[in-house]
Amino acid sequence: MKRLIPIIAFLIISLSAFTQPLQPIDANYYSAPMKIPFFLAGNFAELRPNHFHGGIDIKTQGRTGIPVYAAAEGSVSRISISPTGYGNALYLDHPNGTTTVYGHLERFVPKIEDYIRKIQYEKETFTIDQVVPVGTLTFKKGEQIAFSGNAGASGGPHLHFEIRRTKEEILLNPLLFHMPVNDKTKPIIQALMVYPISDDAGVSGKQQPLRIPTVLAGGAYKLKNNLPIPVWGKIGFGLQAFDLLDGNPNKCGVYSIKLSVDDKLIYSFAMDDVVLEENKYINSHMDYALAIRTGQRLYRTWLQPGNKLSIYDVVEKKGIYQATDKKPHHVRYEVTDAYGNATSLAFTIQSSEVKFKPLERVGEQFKYNRNNHIRNDDIEFNLPEGALYDDVDFRYARQAGNPKFYSPVYTLHNGSVPLHFACPLRIKAVNLPQNLESKVMLAQVDPTSGRVYSATGKFTEGWVEGNIRVLGNYALVVDTVAPKIIPLSIANKKTLQESTKLRFTITDNLSGIETFRGTIDDHWVLFEYDLKNNLITYTFDKGRMQFGKNHVLNLEVTDFKGNNSTYKANFYK
Known part of the structure; x- marks a missing residue:
């Protein structure tokens, strides 16, 4: 018993320390990371596929190479x-x-560039996620650290800027820290969505969601x-809304959004911060099915039972309203942006009883x-507890496949229902030749076009198994x-057409490019990969390559199923 007392005391102290409120951060601590007028292409926590936007996207005047500065004194901890x-x-x-x-940087300042370039050559890799020891690369507030670019999954030149609580891994809203953004423009409300939630619920006499457009009238919607x-019955509401900043389309x-019924607040959130590990719950925070079907982003202002986001301030009965008293009720939304500009939508619901036939489960x-699964002699699919945000009337079917397939086509519900994490799937191979066992994979089949998309997977004892992220x-x-290799800088495998670099497009038809490796005179060289443009580029480096002579180039590209292409050339540089 004596031994248990200090253990219990330690647990109480640890829990108390963990649950203590975090210390506020000085709103004036950070300076702007760029010295150009701030116009945003994206702001904090806007709705994105599978994640909240973690920061702000600062437009860079349609060009790259603009200086980027340290927002505060610090030490580089990671280079990716x-x-x-x-x-x-x-x-x-x-x-x-x-x-x-x-x-999305174009490049780093020389002392960072030299540091990471050396490690890339030591490890012979372009892709790298390097932890940097404290004090190795330090910068003062306002000191230049990089140049803006368009690298990675970027749709145009801009700087993506975030502020995080390091230990807690919490994303903070940069617009709460005096970034030089002008905004006196109110948010815009486009439409209301009303959802029947319980089995006996209806909206306008139907058991399906109803979307109603809005109009602006006298400063409100x-x-x-x-x-x-x-x-x-039990109903929920959703709101299609967005924000505009001054001078920016x-x-x-x-x-923030606040939802009240008869002047009683039943739902609200404010995007001060987002816990990084909760990011994927955005697929429940918004109407995922609508986004998949139409591309429209809509805030679901009621909580599905599997939604564990901690951003909500008020969720009275999960934001779900029981409309069974046969009375009218007044509903009001208030929507604000980070600068206090606010707009509203008011409307009335009328509780009117309608009898519906019991919903037929298909x-x-x-x-x-709970854990859910499909298991038979030909397929095994597991949906562990927590993979779904709500109960699903799950549809499973089997149908004949394309003659080029090595299994039937299995319908695992449909892609309008999100998965919180990847789930294990195994399919038994049918008539698969032994020489193709290393080439087989899971593939998602488009039900309309029949086009297939790689879902990876490996062959094991007659089955192909992997993890799928979408139904x-x-x-x-x-x-x-x-893969295909197309030279852009060398003609006839010998004539150099660009004086400062070598460029190739590399593409693959299905499984995707896994690795590429380039050597000049048997020495590894750094080809930089721009995936969105299928482009790899090597910039001639006089410090690592002797000029004024003939050289032998060897480039190998391999896909995820081990298919390999090689390009060789002899050139003078």
């Missing part, structure tokens, strides 16, 4: 270089316990038809809070086609 994501990115740790992140909405996310009921149709296909 990738053909995807943030591309070339810097992470700068600060004495106040935060980290600033700078993404109202419904286009401006009539009471007949509802019955880009549609950004809103900062599939197996999969519960969000839909799946089958087994093989990839036996090697």
Whole structure:
């Protein structure tokens, strides 16, 4: 018993320390990371596929190469270089316990560039995620650290800028730290969505969601038809809204939404911060099915039972309203941006009883809070607890596949229902030749076009197994086609057409490019990979290559199924 007392005391102290409120951060601590007028292509926490936008996207006047500065004194803690994501990115740790992140950079300042380039050559890799020891690369507030670019998964030149609580891994809203953004423009409300949630619920006499456009009238919004909405049972609401900043056409996310019924607040959030590990719950925070079907982003202002986001201030009965008293009720939304500009939408619902036939279940009921699975002699699919945000009437079917497939096509519900994490799938191979076992993979099959998309996977004892991130149709296909290499800088494998660099496009038909390796005179050289343009580039480096002689180039590109292409050339430089 004596031994248990200090253990219990330690646990109580640890829990208390963990649950203590975080210390506020001085709003004046950071300076702007760029010295150009601030116009944003994206703001904090706007709705993105599978994640909240983690920072702000600062437009760089349609060009790259503009200086980027340290927002506060600090030490580089991480350098990430990738053909995807943030591309070339810097992470700068600060004495106040935060980290600033700078993404999609064109290049770093020389002392960072030299540091990471040396490591890339030592490891013979372009893609790298390098932890940097504290004090190795330090910068003062306002000192240049990089140049803006368009690297990685970027749709145009800009700087992605984040502020994070380092230890807690919490993304903070940079617009709360006096960034030089002008904004006196109110958010815009485009439409209301009303959802029947319980089995007996209806909206305007139907058991399906109803979208109603809005119009601006006298500084506030109202419904286009401006009539009471007949509802019955448990219902939820959703809002299609976005924010505009002064002098900027880009549609950004809103900062806060408050929903009241009869002047009682039942739902609200404010985007001060987002816990990094909760990011994927955005697929429940928004209407995922609508986004997949139409591309429109809509805030779901009621909580699905599997939504564990901690951003909500008020969620009275999960934002779901029980409309069974046969009375009218007044509903009001208030929407604001980070600068306090506010707008509203008011409307009336009328509780009107409607009798519906019991909903016919066409599939197996999969519960969000339990393990679910499909298992038979030909397929095994597991949906662990937490993979779903709500219960699903899960539809499973099997149909004959394309003659080029090595299995039937299996329907695993449809892609309008999101998965919180990748789930294991195994499909038994049918009539697969032994020589193709290393080439077979899971593939998602588009139900309309029949086009297939790689879902990876490997062959094991007659089955192909892997993890899938989206629901839909799946089958087994093989990839036996090697990647294509097209030279852009060398003609006839000998004549150099660009004086400062070598460029190639590299593409693959199915499984995707896994690796590429280039050597000149048997020495590894750094080809930089721009995935969105299928482009690799080597810039001649006089410090690592002797000029004024003939050289032998060898470039190898391999896809995820081991198919390999080689390009060789002899050139003078």
